[in-house]
Amino acid sequence: MGLTGLEIYKQLPKKNCKECGQPTCLAFAMALAGGKASLDACPYVSDAAKEALDAASAPPIASVKIGKGDRELVIGGETVLFRHDKRFEHPTGIAIEVCDTLSADEVSAKVDAINKLVFDRVGQTHQVDLVAVCNCSGDANKFVETVKLVQSKSNYPLILKSEDVDAISKALEIAAEGRPLVYAATAANYEAMTEVAKKFQVPLAVKGDNLDQLAELVEKVVALGYKDLVIDSGSREVSRMLADLTQIRRKALKERFRPFGFPALAIASNDDVVKEAVDAGVYISKYAGIVVISSADPAVILPLVTLRLNIYTDPQKPIAVEAKIYNIGNPGPDAPVFITTNFSLTYFCVAGDVEAARVPAYVIPIDTDGISVLTAWAAGKYSPEKITDDLNALGVKDKINHNKIIIPGHVAVLSGKLQELSGFEIIVGPRESSGIPSFLKQRWNA
Amino acid sequence: MAVSILKERWTSKLYETTIGTGDKAVKFGGDSTLPYLQFEGEIPNRPAVALEITDVEPTDWPDFLKAHWEGVLADPVAWAKQAAEYGADLIALRLDSAHPDKGNASAEDVAKTAKAVADATDLPLIVIGCGVEEKDGAIFPAVGEALAGKNALIGCATQENYNSIVAAAMVNGHNVIASSPLDINLCKQLNILMTEMNLPAERIVIDPLIGALGYGIEYAYSIMERSRLGALTGDKMLAMPVVCFVGQEAWKAKEAKDVESPEGQTWGEQGTRAILWEVMTSTTLLQAGGSLFVMRHPESLKKFKAHVEEISKSNA
Numbered sequence: 228m229g230l231t232g233l234e235i236y237k238q239l240p241k242k243n244c245k246e247c248g249q250p251t252c253l254a255f256a257m258a259l260a261g262g263k264a265s266l267d268a269c270p271y272v273s274d275a276a277k278e279a280l281d282a283a284s285a286p287p288i289a290s291v292k293i294g295k296g297d298r299e300l301v302i303g304g305e306t307v308l309f310r311h312d313k314r315f316e317h318p319t320g321i322a323i324e325v326c327d328t329l330s331a332d333e334v335s336a337k338v339d340a341i342n343k344l345v346f347d348r349v350g351q352t353h354q355v356d357l358v359a360v361c362n363c364s365g366d367a368n369k370f371v372e373t374v375k376l377v378q379s380k381s382n383y384p385l386i387l388k389s390e391d392v393d394a395i396s397k398a399l400e401i402a403a404e405g406r407p408l409v410y411a412a413t414a415a416n417y418e419a420m421t422e423v424a425k426k427f428q429v430p431l432a433v434k435g436d437n438l439d440q441l442a443e444l445v446e447k448v449v450a451l452g453y454k455d456l457v458i459d460s461g462s463r464e465v466s467r468m469l470a471d472l473t474q475i476r477r478k479a480l481k482e483r484f485r486p487f488g489f490p491a492l493a494i495a496s497n498d499d500v501v502k503e504a505v506d507a508g509v510y511i512s513k514y515a516g517i518v519v520i521s522s523a524d525p526a527v528i529l530p531l532v533t534l535r536l537n538i539y540t541d542p543q544k545p546i547a548v549e550a551k552i553y554n555i556g557n558p559g560p561d562a563p564v565f566i567t568t569n570f571s572l573t574y575f576c577v578a579g580d581v582e583a584a585r586v587p588a589y590v591i592p593i594d595t596d597g598i599s600v601l602t603a604w605a606a607g608k609y610s611p612e613k614i615t616d617d618l619n620a621l622g623v624k625d626k627i628n629h630n631k632i633i634i635p636g637h638v639a640v641l642s643g644k645l646q647e648l649s650g651f652e653i654i655v656g657p658r659e660s661s662g663i664p665s666f667l668k669q670r671w672n673a
Numbered sequence: 674m675a676v677s678i679l680k681e682r683w684t685s686k687l688y689e690t691t692i693g694t695g696d697k698a699v700k701f702g703g704d705s706t707l708p709y710l711q712f713e714g715e716i717p718n719r720p721a722v723a724l725e726i727t728d729v730e731p732t733d734w735p736d737f738l739k740a741h742w743e744g745v746l747a748d749p750v751a752w753a754k755q756a757a758e759y760g761a762d763l764i765a766l767r768l769d770s771a772h773p774d775k776g777n778a779s780a781e782d783v784a785k786t787a788k789a790v791a792d793a794t795d796l797p798l799i800v801i802g803c804g805v806e807e808k809d810g811a812i813f814p815a816v817g818e819a820l821a822g823k824n825a826l827i828g829c830a831t832q833e834n835y836n837s838i839v840a841a842a843m844v845n846g847h848n849v850i851a852s853s854p855l856d857i858n859l860c861k862q863l864n865i866l867m868t869e870m871n872l873p874a875e876r877i878v879i880d881p882l883i884g885a886l887g888y889g890i891e892y893a894y895s896i897m898e899r900s901r902l903g904a905l906t907g908d909k910m911l912a913m914p915v916v917c918f919v920g921q922e923a924w925k926a927k928e929a930k931d932v933e934s935p936e937g938q939t940w941g942e943q944g945t946r947a948i949l950w951e952v953m954t955s956t957t958l959l960q961a962g963g964s965l966f967v968m969r970h971p972e973s974l975k976k977f978k979a980h981v982e983e984i985s986k987s988n989a
């Protein structure tokens with residue numbers, strides 16, 4: 228992305244004085260375009276040229292950091308419209324609202340519920356990213372009390388959600404340290420709100436009533452000298468928001484329209500949890516940097532974090548696990564042996580279900596280049612020959628005092644040939660790994 | 674400041690496909706833009722939703738799902754009527770009994786079942802074989818004939834068996850689902866082979882073999898986005914509407930089924946979770962370009978339709 232060498236060259240002083248360390252201005256321009264030099268190296272660039280080059284060489288969508296330390300969330304920095312073009316970079320931050328009209332006990336209970344939203348998937352931990360404290364009461368003191376309470380109970384970064392500059396100021400006195408996102412600067416308050424965000428050096432959300440007004444506001448805030456921004460078109464209907472998010476992303480990437488060169492925030496909160504979840508899902512798929520919802524129900528959050536994982540997976544590389552013998556529990560020589568593939572999703576499905584069965588066991592993923600059972604079988608990467616070679620190389624026979632291995636139900640057809648080649652007795656397991664616990668109960672006695 | 678809306682100038686659009694006859698006939702496809710960008714093009718039809726029924730009682734459906742079909746699971750005719758009551762746009766009948774492991778029913782037997790279901794409902798029909806390519810190739814001549822004139826959607830035709838399924842569709846006036854495993858080139862190739870037999874392109878529906886949320890949905894998502902982009906930029910062999918067999922995939926997911934594992938205990942109430950698994954698989958694939966959705970739970974159908982209502986509002 229960015230400017231070509233020639234475009235940059237036009238803005239340079241053309242003195243060819245070599246002070247930048249390059250033989251000519253043109254060479255320096257080429258180095259800049261390739262990201263191999265920094266504009267500071269030339270002492271003679273004019274301020275006007277600096278500004279033009281800075282703006283144009285900045286990434287099309289800024290990255291914004293919210294929070295600090297382990298829980299720091301990075302959003303934005305996106306470079307494509309479709310994940311198949313390359314990949315989506317920074318997974319959508321999921322924020323859960325806590326209103327300051329709740330009683331202290333209710334706030335505590337909700338934060339406890341949020342803290343429990345931690346899920347294991349494909350060997351990684353997945354959770355929500357932010358708590359949005361909302362000034363629903365309109366009372367600045369209540370807001371500050373709630374912020375204090377939430378902070379004391381969780382270490383998630385915060386969104387401070389109020390359009391009242393005074394309430395935000397007071398809350399920042401106690402919360403600025405953790406770099407919360409201030410939401411939001413609006414047409415009515417942007418001058419004061421920008422001053423406050425600037426003073427505390429925290430990221431600021433700019434909210435319009437529509438795209439036109441948003442663009443105008445962002446320009447005004449930027450003119451005040453603040454660029455650590457997140458943007459919201461203010462739409463709350465899913466179809467309108469889809470259109471807005473699409474425009475924001477498209478114009479930022481294809482036209483380098485600066486007012487939209489920031490990560491976008493979408494509010495999906497709704498009393499109807501299914502509607503809220505589904506709308507949030509649309510925003511995760513379609514370009515939101517942050518999505519805000521109200522429910523802390525794991526039944527709602529689990530599908531959302533799963534969707535986010537899927538959409539933000541790099542399409543160029545399947546997630547794989549190392550092909551080796553994994554011990555589940557503390558297996559002895561009489562423990563069952565499960566043969567699967569090294570596609571992470573497949574391995575963790577099987578490992579998880581074996582664990583749930585509470586029978587110590589060995590799980591052995593065959594190296595299929597990180598693809599699933601049937602995909603690998605169809606591609607010839609899960610053949611009796613390959614499985615036999617891998618099992619021999621891993622020395623499986625030395626680990627056990629029986630001679631049985633369990634294969635996935637989907638590839639029952641492998642049994643005969645595999646038995647013949649490997650010398651193991653082949654037991655065909657269930658098709659879905661969720662059938663493993665009952666399968667073990669009924670079929671396993673080594 | 675007035676922001677100029679950035680519109681792509683697409684040169685082509687999806688075929689529009691009609692299934693069934695009379696008042697209840699269902700039309701889908703015809704889109705001339707990416708999903709739900711009404712500001713940019715036409716989306717003349719809503720996505721259609723079918724509820725899935727099988728001709729033998731399913732053994733692997735979780736209780737939560739079966740509860741809503743009590744008393745009809747062993748009777749496809751009663752089941753179809755119940756599905757119509759739940760608000761399905763179409764009935765998707767799966768002829769599982771033809772499977773060599775599930776009774777190996779003959780072509781004549783399954784054709785009879787298909788006919789009985791067709792006679793019992795005025796909703797358009799999707800009829801799916803048992804998934805064994807050779808057997809499906811063998812049953813559709815009889816099934817197609819039994820449903821002659823119903824303008825049904827039959828399949829799934831694959832590289833291996835499309836010949837006899839397409840022939841059955843052409844003789845008896847049906848439409849065909851063309852399945853290819855998540856691969857644009859295989860998909861195009863099959864569509865070319867089928868149209869070369871003179872099956873009109875608007876009588877083909879693409880099945881990209883989706884995966885559920887958490888189980889490979891991202892592959893389907895990207896293949897569907899790519900094929901929609903292909904269609905909009907003039908590739909006629911990618912311009913058929915896409916069917917997503919969501920129910921069959923979503924209800925395999927542990928997250929939809931699990932009620933008892935220790936991990937499952939931390940996942941919230943099974944009902945909400947399972948419905949969301951099916952609905953969110955659907956709504957996500959709707960954003961990728963799906964036009965026809967085959968679901969299993971009546972509540973999922975309702976929630977999905979509510980979303981369609983919302984997402985269809987003009988954003989022009």
Ligand code: B12
Nearest residue numbers: 567573598599600601602605606634635656659660854889
């Ligand atoms: C995503 C996907 C792909 C992705 C690959 C993703 C990946 N990393 O694996 C891509 C797009 C690359 C792909 C490509 C192909 N695919 Co593909 N793909 C799928 C899809 C949609 C989902 C697969 C998946 O991720 N499943 C989820 C994982 C977790 O499932 P799993 O590995 O089977 O594991 C489960 C069970 O098997 C069991 N289990 C696993 N291990 C064990 C072990 C034991 C002991 C037990 C008891 C149980 C058990 O537990 C798990 C959870 O229940 C399926 C269709 C579908 N909806 O299932 C087709 C599918 C697997 N693909 C298929 C085909 C044909 C192909 C291609 C050969 C197509 C082609 N000609 O190009 C290529 C091959 C790729 C190559 N050359 O490398 C076919 C296989 C047909 C067949 N029956 O043989 C399928 C079934 C589609 C179909 N119906 O035609 N595919």
Ligand code: SF4
Nearest residue numbers: 243244245247252269
């Ligand atoms: S320092 Fe500046 S003016 Fe001198 S050669 Fe380098 S780019 Fe040109």
